[in-house]
Amino acid sequence: MASRTFTAKCYCEAVHFTITVPEAALPLGVHMCHCSVCRTTHGTFTCFHAPLPSGVRPVFVAPSSLECNVAVYTTTLATRFFCKTCGCHIGDHDREEGKIIENPGWRIVSSLFEHGSHDDGSPSQVFTLRSHALTNSAPSGFHEWLPTLGSRTLANWNPKPGDAFYPPATDHPYEPTDVEHDANGREVLRAECHCGGVSFTIARPADCQGELTSRSSELPDRWLACLDTCDDCRLVDGAHVIGWAEVALSSLSPRITADLEHGTLKRYQSSEKAVRSFCGVCGATVFFRNLITSGDNVDVATGLLRAPEGVSAHRWLHWRRGRIVYSESGKRYHADFTNSLLEGFKVWTDKTYGEAEEAAD
Incomplete structure (x- = not known):
């Protein structure tokens, strides 16, 4: 054959x-x-x-x-x-x-x-x-941003009720949970890998000190976030696209310093100016930090966020309107995927943030 x-x-x-x-x-x-x-x-x-x-x-x-x-x-x-x-x-x-x-x-x-x-x-x-x-x-996930691929509609598959092999989604311990608060009663967002070796919370920008360049100017209660289709991230994580939330290091608890040492994290310097970290036990991508321009900021992989509103964490993050960084790299790798994602993501962000931005104005 x-x-x-x-x-x-x-x-x-x-x-x-x-x-x-x-x-x-x-x-x-x-x-x-x-x-x-x-x-x-x-x-x-x-x-x-x-x-x-x-x-x-x-x-x-x-x-x-x-x-x-x-x-x-x-x-x-x-x-x-x-x-x-x-x-x-x-x-x-x-x-x-x-x-x-x-x-x-x-x-x-x-x-x-x-x-x-x-x-x-x-x-x-x-x-x-x-x-x-x-x-x-x-809920409120990536599948809403990519309903089609070029001219094709992508199917959605879920197990039937009572399926003995796949447990019901609501029974799984890693689903979005109720709102979490810190010791002072302030709302925080949990980020945690599957094995639990990396676990920390993110505070709201309003609860952080200093100049916050990663705070959204349109929605100041949220951190900036973006999708990334660069070749480096694709080959470091093993996925066509990853989401990054840019937050201040000072917003993280327990305190995580610029060297990104915490729990089961393992560092990898992917270039002269970039350092990344992943869980050495379960493999989850966790952090990216540009050593030249990041300052007090660090990018957190958004697949780890446990927001009550769903995977997009859109009440915590301001996803830049239809923006995918390094989209040209994504188009070179898989044009239909990146073009379809650009289109679907913009529709979703326009719908999700339109009313919130109007209220903020």
Whole structure:
């Protein structure tokens, strides 16, 4: 049977592998999972997972290896893998509590493969984004920003009531919770990775001291936030897009200093001017800090936020109107995705913030 081989690498290239897929199975379907486990192990709104055909698994290219370069984190339904050095997720495979699965089915991160791998109809197409999954566990989530891909409507899949395999979203402990307050009774926003090794709260701008360049001028009770489709973030996290909330370091409790040391955080300096951190246990992307321009500010990965209003945390964050930073990088990587997201995101931000900004004026 004719087959094709495709190559993937993380940002630091410590993880380097190939997959060899029968041509008859191409393109591989990709689902974007919005469950709280994926959000809080990745730090993003969703993962981009492509189930591999039976018998197909990643083959590592020396000196890279699954045993030496990859960290393992297990959850109820899956064994997850991410780079020990830069934190990039590479995928997961099935597991069952107390059972050994001889040939577990792999789901690979499609965002690590070459440019053009996702473009519908191109000769090099390997993957096709087909659906959003478990959207009921992500109120006010990313799936609302990307209802279509080019001319295609993306399906939304959720388990049926009573499904014994997938627990109901309302029963999951990582869903948005009630409003949280600090010891002084002030409202705070919790950010926490899946394993709980990284957990802190963010205060409102009004409860912070000093000049706050990351406070929204239109909505001064909220921090600025943006979507990012740059190649660096894609290869450090393993997702087409990530959301960043820019907050003051002074707003974080417990206190986190500019060196980004806290709990199970692991640092990775991705360039001369940028340092990142991720949870060394579950792999969640947590912080990005520009060493030249950030000052007292730090970017927090928004997939970790536990806002009562939902995943977008729009009562805490002011998402810049339809803005995606480094969108040209996103268009080069997957044009239909980035163009469709630009359109859907602008519709959502216009609707969500229009009345609030008018009231503020």
